[in-house]
Amino acid sequence: MNFTEWDQRCMALALEEAQRAADRDEVPVGAVLTRGNVILAYGGNAQIELQDATAHAEIRMLREAGVREGNYRLPGTTLYVTLEPCTMCCGALVHARVETLIFAAREPRAGAVVSTGALLDNPAFNHRVRWTEGLCEAESADLLRQFFQRRRSAPGEAD
Numbered sequence: 001m002n003f004t005e006w007d008q009r010c011m012a013l014a015l016e017e018a019q020r021a022a023d024r025d026e027v028p029v030g031a032v033l034t035r036g037n038v039i040l041a042y043g044g045n046a047q048i049e050l051q052d053a054t055a056h057a058e059i060r061m062l063r064e065a066g067v068r069e070g071n072y073r074l075p076g077t078t079l080y081v082t083l084e085p086c087t088m089c090c091g092a093l094v095h096a097r098v099e100t101l102i103f104a105a106r107e108p109r110a111g112a113v114v115s116t117g118a119l120l121d122n123p124a125f126n127h128r129v130r131w132t133e134g135l136c137e138a139e140s141a142d143l144l145r146q147f148f149q150r151r152r153s154a155p156g157e158a159d
Helices: 005-023 057-069 087-096 137-153
Strands: 030-035 038-044 077-083 100-105 130-133
Touching (some): 005 030, 005 038, 005 057, 005 077, 005 100, 030 057, 057 087, 077 137, 100 137
Parallel strands (some): 077 100
Antiparallel strands (some): 030 038
């Protein structure tokens, strides 16, 4: 897929949010939700900060945009995220009726778009989320690699 300048800008913002998450000792994942050329929500992971296992960047953006829009359905939206979504997040994208997903890097352990499953391509779902990958892949992978290297080298820290 040919990524537009807008796509590049949105993923750059998602990467900034991923770095902010890392600065708070959260796994560095950032997301931006848009409709057309309007940003509806942006932010990063906050499971530790919020003591909430569901506080993935993707879920947080869907919640914020749903409140802002007054509807949990978000048709015509695009989600930019720095890491391949997990099973929970893929399900939420389908239920929210997100139109397009663009993610940077694959998540070989828990990614549910291509790595451990193909949930968004499941014909049983009543909504299809179009998706593509690879925008800013190296930058996202580097941020994740550095984060986990620091975490492993910190005294008393575990994965």
